[in-house]
Amino acid sequence: MAKFEISVRKNGEFQFNLKASNGEIILTSEGYTTKSACLNGVESVKKNAPTEERFEKLVAKNGKPYFNLKATNGQVIGQSQMYASERNRDNGIASVMKNAPVAEVVEI
Secondary structure (H helix, E strand, O other), X not given: OOEEEEEEOOOOOEEEEEEOOOOOEEEEOOOEOOXXXXXXXXXXXXXXXXXXXXEEEEEOOOOOEEEEEEOOOOOEEEEOOOOOOHHHHHHHHHHHXXXXXXXEEEEO
16 A cells, blocks of 8 residues: 655654555655645545656656646646666556555654
8 A cells, every 4th residue: 555654854844755555655745834734745646646647757867857747826736766778657646646645644
């Protein structure tokens, strides 16, 4: 079962990682100053993940594909890891679309 893990960074900011059922991180948030803002970010991911148009497919300077998930206002609410291929990136998007809406939220 996929899950959102909420944690605190060394600088005191909150962040979430969406992990697939195999434990791999498939989406990471920005840093949030409060836990409630972080939880709002999780809800935004759950709401926007089923819509394919919310995903921005990108390629890093090193040539590795990755993606961003954006809210309706265009703000990035999550970023993926770097992938070895566009096919793997597209599988990552499909995983977020399928798993994020039903993922549980846990604090670590």
